[in-house]
Amino acid sequence: MLDNLSPLRKPNKLTEIITDKIREMIEEGVLKPGDKLPTEKELCEGFGVGRSSVREALQGLEYMGLIESRPGVGRFLSSDSDVLLNSENWRLTLDQASVFELMEARRILEVSAVELAAQRATDEVIANLENILDVMREVMDSDMDLFFEKELELHLALAAACENSVLTELINSLIRKVSKHSERFLRTLPYTFERTVDQFDAIIKALKEGDPVLAREKMDEHLDLVRYALGKEKGHEE
Known part of the structure; x- marks a missing residue:
């Protein structure tokens, strides 16, 4: 899974870039419903970015319901993340x-x-x-x-x-x-x-x-x- 991570350039909206990259991994099937996500440290190293940006991106994905946090265990891809991604795509269609x-x-x-x-x-x-x-x-x-x-x-x-x-x-x-x-x-x-x-x-x-x-x-x-x-x-x- 970590092989799919690569250092990112650092634009103004770095958190959005991280969010999009994780969503891309979900859409491509690298991450599947129920999978455990890499730790914050692993994501930081894989993307080549700071922990605050990774944490903010993960919090946004959690807010959207794409991932869920289990205290003491880690973060997991939501079981209905495929449905939620379709909902996000619908919102993107409306925006365009x-x-x-x-x-x-x-x-x-x-x-x-x-x-x-x-x-x-x-x-x-x-x-x-x-x-x-x-x-x-x-x-x-x-x-x-x-x-x-x-x-x-x-x-x-x-x-x-x-x-x-x-x-x-x-x-x-x-x-x-x-x-x-x-x-x-x-x-x-x-x-x-x-x-x-x-x-x-x-x-x-x-x-x-x-x-x-x-x-x-x-x-x-x-x-x-x-x-x-x-x-x-x-x-x-x-």
């Missing part, structure tokens, strides 16, 4: 995608999720959605930051209401990526706040009525506003 690709994927998934939510949402779930919307309505003329915080919370709650954990997780990732791009220009549109509240109100009413077709239609209308804001951002950057 254009904002319009993200929005296109989000739209497909989110309108489908709200359609399911109209069939599955309980009274308790709907009450929670209404409470979030009430806060948005109360602060739309006074607290822009809280408004968008609650707007994000409402999107995430609607995604969860579909009761499909896979779909919910995908939507959550996409929403968080797109929101930071669209919010800047949504803030500048004079009709954003009132229209957003009205659109969410219509979506929630469709859920209460158990009408998946209407819920899908109303979510699609709302996402038109988000897409418009993204178009404004693209024009601004150009």
Whole structure:
């Protein structure tokens, strides 16, 4: 295993280089789920770097769940590290995608999720959605930051209401990526706040009525506003 280690050049982000090298060893099968990792000393000697950089890299991998520490025994590759690496690759894909690709994927998934939510949402779930919307309505003329915080919370709650954990997780990732791009220009549109509240109100009413077709239609209308804001951002950057 140690034969796969080689001295590294020392750039500014040395810890990230070490992390990537260990992940590369995992992906190439040099390290397999359940394997014990070399000691910090062995890694330092193999990479030709200081212990603090190695320790920081290992702590980061442990935080991501790729490795686990067993007191008095050492560090081991997590048994589900292959699944976690796939999750990391998904996040990398999101980082590299254009904002319009993200929005296109989000739209497909989110309108489908709200359609399911109209069939599955309980009274308790709907009450929670209404409470979030009430806060948005109360602060739309006074607290822009809280408004968008609650707007994000409402999107995430609607995604969860579909009761499909896979779909919910995908939507959550996409929403968080797109929101930071669209919010800047949504803030500048004079009709954003009132229209957003009205659109969410219509979506929630469709859920209460158990009408998946209407819920899908109303979510699609709302996402038109988000897409418009993204178009404004693209024009601004150009």
